[in-house]
Amino acid sequence: MTARWARLPHPEPAPARTRPYDLVKEFVIALVAVSLLTVALAAVFGAPDERPVTIRSWAQADPADFLSTAFAELDGSSATATYGPPYNSAADGQKIGPVGLAKLVGVRRPIDTADDFVLTPLSDAPQNPDVASALATYKNAGADQQGALRKQYADATTAAKGDPTQIPADTAGPVQILLNQLLSQAQAGSLDGQLLSSGGFYQSDYTKPLLFLNDGTYLAGLADDRHLSGDQWGMMNETGNYPGQPWLWLYTFWYQISPFDHTANADALIWGLMAVLTVGFVLVPFIPGVRSIPRYVPLYRLIWRDHYRSERRL
Amino acid sequence: MSAPPISPGLAAPVNLNHTGHYLHWGVVQISVANLAVVGIMVLVFLLALVLPFPRGRGRDE
Amino acid sequence: MSDQNVPSSVAGTGAGGWTGVVRRRAVRAFPPDRLLPDEQPSWVASWIYVFGVLTLSALCVVLATGGVLALKGPAWWHISSTGRYVNSLHLWSVELFMAFMVVHLWGKFFMAAWRGRRAMTWITGAVAFLASVGTAFTGYLVQQNFDSQWIAGQAKDGLNSVGIGGYFNVLDFGQMLMWHIVLLPLALGLLTVWHILLVRRRGVVPPIPLDAGSADEGDPS
Known part of the structure; x- marks a missing residue:
């Protein structure tokens, strides 16, 4: 009325x-x-036009972060490896109360981080006998054995105070050989192309290289320096002193306050909240x-x- | 990675590519650039309400 | 508005078939002096009324500069100073477009401009605002610079959390480019045309009655 x-x-x-x-x-x-x-x-x-980070520039600027990230991809402990839908079934994805829309939609862009980010790029490149043998050893090992090989590398990293670039050469088994070779490919620039390639000639889908890059701490560090992180109202911001997307103020605001700043379902809850508010705005x-x-x-x-x-x- | 991709001689006279400036009030963080944009919008809105609009010749007056 | 204002050749009742029906309806809804009037009610006398047309003008500049960027392709503005300038034009016209649109929105809200069968005008405007936010967002994603990488990485979590990411993949440059330069501008363009036609159809909303504020009826809703 x-x-x-x-x-x-x-x-x-x-x-x-x-x-x-x-x-x-x-x-x-x-x-x-x-x-x-x-x-x-x-x-x-x-x-503004800040040059993009490449896998190459990342591996050259911060090889330790690259190696740690590559290990996490192989180990299945990276953010992508444990993400859940739409990339894999390692988790159920976020929920709004009992409703898990992510799980409902399911795995639509399957990604196996160990294969896609580490083993396939190594297998697809011509390798010297040491690397070829390490690759064969790792691939042919059973799950338990692979776990033991990864543990050998993890222990060596801990012994090197968490910096995998400081592990003495040839002391941490096949995984060390594989990851060092992946680092070489990355620093030479060939991994950029390998992650992008999906078997065809033309490419336009950057899902894999972007996920790999986002799993490291290097990109996040650069973004944090530029005030672009989620907990810095980063969605509104732009590099340098340029205005960004101030119209996203309400969306980014929720991420700054409780309970959204400490729940694992923050994204889904905020999307749900914004959906309700948006309908309210329209009506x-x-x-x-x-x-x-x-x-x-x-x-x-x-x-x-x-x-x-x-x-x-x- | 912050190198401009084209010759700096052609860059804009006011270079906004320096490290951004940010203001904090408690939970609120905003860049000076965004604050300037929002401030200008509010100012323009208020001016639009307050400034007299040119008087047209009314048809029936 | 009566049909007498419409030339008989246009309003012609004789025209048959579906075409005739569409033509009669169109002419009845939008006789020429309603579609393009040369006068407005006397109360249309405030600077706040110019923000609609400023928004429309900025949209034209956004589309034109975006069109030039499209002509030259996505790599152009990273390697050419002319391209970079055209990209700057595109950026600043978007800033102006969004700013004018929001001031227009504030103005229309405080005029309660949805009164008198004008709710759909508000709704189309609000949805056009949302479409603009989406278009701007996909624009940031297809810049192919550091910003795009970071924004894509962050935005995927929000979209994935509610199942949209499986279909709308912000990490897929090709898909986002299509959304940015085809689908969303098309949607925004259609919404804009619809919105403006509704404004012409219903006319500018009359002022809120002055005694409304003192009327003792509590919350009027």
């Missing part, structure tokens, strides 16, 4: 008074003004209370002050 103040007769009576209003002229003037303003802003401020005209705000915040008196003044005169 529409409130009395908001009710209008149907059909609406023609306005008592009109004024000439040249819509086309208004549009042309606005178009010219906006074009000039755009030209000026672009000329003065330009645009403002039908929501009691919200649709009455304009009446109580009398900005309309300012907007139509001339009209009210002349009405009073009459």
Whole structure:
């Protein structure tokens, strides 16, 4: 039921008074003004364009992080390996209360991090006999044996104070040989292409290299320096001093407060909340209370002050 | 990785590619650039309400 | 508005078939002086009214600069200073578009501009705003720079958490480019046309009655 103040007769009576209003002229003037303003802003401020990180630049800048990440991919302990849908079934994915939409949709982009990020790129490249033999040893080993080989590398990393680049050569078994070779391929730049390739010639899907890159701490460190992290309202932000997407303020706001800042289901809960708020925004005209705000915040008196003044005169 | 991909001689006169400036109030963090944009929008909105609109010649007046 | 204002050749009742029905309906809904009026009610006298047309103008600049970027392909603006400038034009026209649209939105909210069978005008505008947010977001994803990498990595979690990521993969550059330059602009364009036609059809909303604020009826909803 529409409130009395908001009710209008149907059909609406023609306005008592009109004024000439040249819509086309208004549009042309606005178009010219906006074009000039755009030209000026672009000329003065330009645009941000920070070069992307490549697997190569990552492996060169932070080989320890690359090796740790590659080990986590092989070990099945990386963020991607433990992600769940749509990449694998290692987890159920996030839930809104009892509802797990992620699980419902299922594994639609299957990724086996050990195979896709480590073993296949090694198998696909021509290797020297040491690497070929290490690869054969690892691939032919049973699950338990593979676990023991990985543990050997993990223990060596711990002994090297967590820095896998400091493990003495040929002391940590086949996994060390494999990961060092993967590091060489990455530093040479060939791993970028191998992760992207899906067997065809043309490529446009960066899911694998981006997931691998995001599993490391290098990219996140750069983003944190630039205030782009989730807990820094990063969604709104842009590199440098450029304005970003300030219209995402409400979405990013929820990530800063309890309970969303410490629940494992934060993304799903915030998406659910934003979905409800979005429907509310679209349906403002039908929501009691919200649709009455304009009446109580009398900005309309300012907007139509001339009209009210002349009405009073009459 | 922060090197501009094209010659710096062609860069914009006001270079916004330096490290960003951020303001913090408790839970709120916002970049100076975003705050400037929002501030300008609010200012423009208020000006649009307050500034007198050019008076057209009313047809029936 | 009566059919007498419409040339008989247009309103012609004689036209038959589906075409005739569509033509009669179109002309009845949008007689020329309603589609492109040369006068407005006297209350249309505030700067707040120009933000709709400013938004539309900015959208035209966004589409034109995006069109130039499309002509030259996605790598152009990383390797050419002209391309970089056109990309800057695209960025700043988007900033202007979003800013004008939000000021327009604030203005229309505080005018309660959905009154008098104008709810659909509000709804199409609100959905156009959401489509713009999505278009801008996919634009950030297809810049092929550090920003894109980071935004894609972050955004995937939100989308995956509710099952959208299986279909709408922000890590797939090709898919996101298609959304950004075909599907979303098409949706936004159609919404914009619909929104503007509704504004022309229903006319500009009349002022809120002045005694409304003092009427003693509690929450009027």
